[in-house]
Amino acid sequence: MATLKAVRGTRDLLPPETELWNRVEATARAVFARYGFGEIRTPLFEATELFARGVGEETDIVSKEMYTWDDRARAASEKPQSLTLRPENTAGVVRSYIEHKMDESGLLQKLFYIGPQFRRERPQRGRYRQFWQIGAEVLGPAWSGSDSAVRDAEVLEMLATLLNELGVKGWRLALNSVGSSTDRPRYIAALRTALEPVKAQMCEDNQRRAETNPLRVLDSKDPNDQDIINALPKIADYLDDASRDHFEQVKASLDACGVPYVVDPRLVRGLDYYTRTTFEFTVPDGSGLGTQNALLGGGRYDGLSEMLGGPKAPGIGFAIGEDRLILTLQAQAAEAVTKKLDAFIAPMGIGQNPAALLLAKELRAAGLTVEVGDGTFRLRKSFEAADKLAHRMVIVGEDEVSSGVFTVKYFEAGEQVKVPRSELINVLKSYSIAMQYRAEANRTGYASDGLMADRRDEVAKEALENAVSLAQQVLSKSEKHS
RNA sequence: GCGGCUAUAGUUCAGUGGCAGAACGCCGCUCUGUGGCAGCGGAUGUCGUGGGUUCGAAACCCACUAGCCGCCCCA
Incomplete structure (x- = not known):
């Protein structure tokens, strides 16, 4: 079939x-x-x-x-x-x-x-x-x-x-x-009159249009007919x-x-x-x-x-x-707009799956986009899946669950930090906001030939700087904990 | 509606009549707590569909379908 x-x-x-x-x-x-x-x-x-x-x-x-x-x-x-x-x-x-x-x-x-x-x-x-x-x-x-x-x-x-x-x-x-509605018929009549002596010199399409819908002659892209068309009466005069x-x-x-x-x-x-x-x-x-x-x-x-x-x-x-x-x-688009998740949660072993899912629930409730791996994944497979889908990976292992301090890996920076559970949402969020503003600034920064683009760029840049410094503060604070 | 080009693996494509291919991607192993590299192995598939020519067709011919390009038209 x-x-x-x-x-x-x-x-x-x-x-x-x-x-x-x-x-x-x-x-x-x-x-x-x-x-x-x-x-x-x-x-x-x-x-x-x-x-x-x-x-x-x-x-x-x-x-x-x-x-x-x-x-x-x-x-x-x-x-x-x-x-x-x-x-x-x-x-x-x-x-x-x-x-x-x-x-x-x-x-x-x-x-x-x-x-x-x-x-x-x-x-x-x-x-x-x-x-x-x-x-x-x-x-x-x-x-x-x-x-x-x-x-x-x-x-x-x-x-x-x-x-x-x-x-x-x-x-x-x-x-x-x-x-x-009264101008148009007068103009069309004038067009017909002007086309009558010259239409024989034009391409087949334009000869047909001259009969059926003279306005469309104006649309023609035929290079040979352009001089004739430019010499036709202008609507503005009618x-x-x-x-x-x-x-x-x-x-x-x-x-x-x-x-x-x-x-x-x-x-x-x-x-x-x-x-x-x-x-x-x-x-x-x-x-x-x-x-x-x-x-x-x-x-x-x-x-x-x-x-x-x-x-x-x-x-x-x-x-x-x-x-x-x-x-x-x-x-x-300067670059592909494939949007990455805020975080990928990687449970280390099947036994950590429930804890990982619970963490995902909390992060999602806080408005973060999150995907959860599987404890049967090898660490390498978790890394690969996480890098494809997300900006960061949160490792949920036995140590993390018992100590309440999680390991967060940043793929772009190639760095990882230990973050206490109480700070986790803030850390992930502040970086995500910075990412959003950066994307926004990249996008609108190009809209320079229109209205008020300059002012919008300033606002976006300012917001980006604020978000980045906030993220850095939170990060350095969480590093002290570790 | 008219003219032209194209259709092969998930993707991009090579393959001018003689075993179905490459790269990337995918899966596995080296390798179950720090990957992206590397090595080894694996699966890719109605060669758009249907017919024809031929000992033999992904390849040649015909028809159809779809996409793209140019018209027409329009957003």
């Missing part, structure tokens, strides 16, 4: 990699909380119609990439309902906003989500059929200020902060405005006064906050619902993503709620490709 495998484009996430996933998600949750976002969890599948109306019938996502099926009808007289695994989460959030009449609170809604999405694309590095997005939406009735440029800038500044806290290096924010002013306000706020960005007049997004501000964060080559270098994307969607039959509810949101974020962090 053929062995069963994860289906094409899906994969298992295993330790120790899941550790990194958890850190990314915990960091995202902490940042979102500081900016006043609450979590929303919407269903993995929705009525197909939601995505057709929200994302757009003509987009590739809806027209060829969705997992759609007919759900069984309840009665013979009923038509089966067409359902779809969500290919993105914004439509679901807005559907939920409408369904629960969130607009009636009159307040701005700030919602974030973390979860899997599904698109039937050909798998590649950084592109999977089940992939994870971390996203957030800010929306509400216009009188809640949901259409204000300050919301756009706040979301972008939050993303810059999040990427810096995660330690993503070299990110680049590309920004554009695609105009209001924005009405309100949209132009809105975009200027977004840029002014970003400047004030020190968030670096590049205005890219060719940045157009593929989903129909985007209006005004659109953006994309990319990472440099060599960050583990190949050509899938877009880490996250998003934009404003002032008309989406109405497209779904809801009240007017302007909004802005983004989605981070979590799989890509993880790949980037892994590629950029």
Whole structure:
């Protein structure tokens, strides 16, 4: 019988990699909380119609990439309902906003989500059929200020902060405005007019796009067509006064906050619902993503709620490709992030197993991560297992149990000390804290091209020094005992 | 959806038609209270799956599956 495998484009996430996933998600949750976002969890599948109306019938996502099926009808007289695994989460959030009449609170809604999405694309590095997005939406009735440029800038500044806290290096924010729902048709018409005389000179793909979706011509990477594309009309010249002013306000706020960005007049997004501000964060080559270098994307969607039959509810949101974020962090990591335990407890002989387990229980209760060996292990085997798993080994032998003074071996330093049981937790803990701060300083020390990284480094360094000196005090005290 | 490359031990890979290999890792012994070294020994396996050519296939041919690269698209 053929062995069963994860289906094409899906994969298992295993330790120790899941550790990194958890850190990314915990960091995202902490940042979102500081900016006043609450979590929303919407269903993995929705009525197909939601995505057709929200994302757009003509987009590739809806027209060829969705997992759609007919759900069984309840009665013979009923038509089966067409359902779809969500290919993105914004439509679901807005559907939920409408369904629960969130607009009636009159307040701005700030919602974030973390979860899997599904698109039937050909798998590649950084592109999977089940992939994870971390996203957030800010929306509400216009009188809640949901259409204000300050919301756009706040979301972008939050993303810059999040990427810096995660330690993503070299990110680049590309920004554009695609105009209001009336600007866009005028611009598309102008594009068509400008493309008409020149499109015959362009590559096959661009000729097709010129017909079906002229905006996408701007995305083209074909080197031969670049001169023609650069000469095409710019969206900026087709924005009405309100949209132009809105975009200027977004840029002014970003400047004030020190968030670096590049205005890219060719940045157009593929989903129909985007209006005004659109953006994309990319990472440099060599960050583990190949050509899938877009880490996250998003934009404003002032008309989406109405497209779904809801009240007017302007909004802005983004989605981070979590799989890509993880790949980037892994590629950029200076050293492997395999986390070691605080201590490995090595019982000397089967008779010491109960004492070792008791010690492990106490250390674990004190918040330390601990693994226990086996008294049948040879000392050498204990050493090898301990060195692989932990920073330190605590030897539990007959002498130790009767005297109450334990031997602690530090693998990195190659030293060992005798520590009375009463001091054991403090000694192990202070070193562990120092290790944590050192790791933190290593990680955030690189986030230099964003916000406030300098100040955070100082705090981390200071804390590290304190922890190390505390650890040394405790150690020297315990050495006197021995 | 299109084009290309790849698939052999836990991992990285070698193997151009004649006994299934190396390195690292793993297990054991030298060696049951101070290891990491060294020496000796051991197990690695549906050679992605299915078919075909051949006296003989990991190798050549076909199909399929999966991964990767480039498009398309997107996060």
